[in-house]
Amino acid sequence: HSKLVEYTEDWEKTVTTRVQSMHVEYQKLRKGLNHYIGKVDALENEKKKTEEKHKEMPPKRLEKLERNRTKLMGTRKSHDVAGIDLIIFIDEIVNRSWRDAYPLLQKSVAFETDLSSMQANIYGGLSAAATMLDHASRKESISSSHRLLQLKNSSPDELNFHKFKGDWDYIQKVYL
Numbered sequence: 001h002s003k004l005v006e007y008t009e010d011w012e013k014t015v016t017t018r019v020q021s022m023h024v025e026y027q028k029l030r031k032g033l034n035h036y037i038g039k040v041d042a043l044e045n046e047k048k049k050t051e052e053k054h055k056e057m058p059p060k061r062l063e064k065l066e067r068n069r070t071k072l073m074g075t076r077k078s079h080d081v082a083g084i085d086l087i088i089f090i091d092e093i094v095n096r097s098w099r100d101a102y103p104l105l106q107k108s109v110a111f112e113t114d115l116s117s118m119q120a121n122i123y124g125g126l127s128a129a130a131t132m133l134d135h136a137s138r139k140e141s142i143s144s145s146h147r148l149l150q151l152k153n154s155s156p157d158e159l160n161f162h163k164f165k166g167d168w169d170y171i172q173k174v175y176l
Helices: 003-052 059-140 147-153 169-176
Strands: none
Touching: 003 059
């Protein structure tokens, strides 16, 4: 039974840790992507305003725009790959988790088999116990159905098997 719980806890920890770490990485890449989108948009707006004034953007600013476009493409690619990997992993967990349950089912069947075997051994001994109880009830004249009626309706003197009546020394010795 503890192995079933252990496997379930290990599965939950593995899946949770992996999804969380992949999601954290995706969020970092998303933040970087947003950073470069903002930089490129700002530089392109600067270039557009400069061109509207019929002027040319300074070469260093154009180089900066190209550098940031290149960085944006690399960041976008890394971001998209991380996002796709996260989606694939979550899809695998959600749609094919039955495969993860296979070891759990295997361990459950083994546990139930062992339990059934132990129960069969115990129940197998009950027949001998029943035989011993029958023998004891015949020897001691015990009736399973009339004992409660005797306790309910009989006087203590009628129930007194050993007939201690008047033997106070013996009663004090044994019971007091």
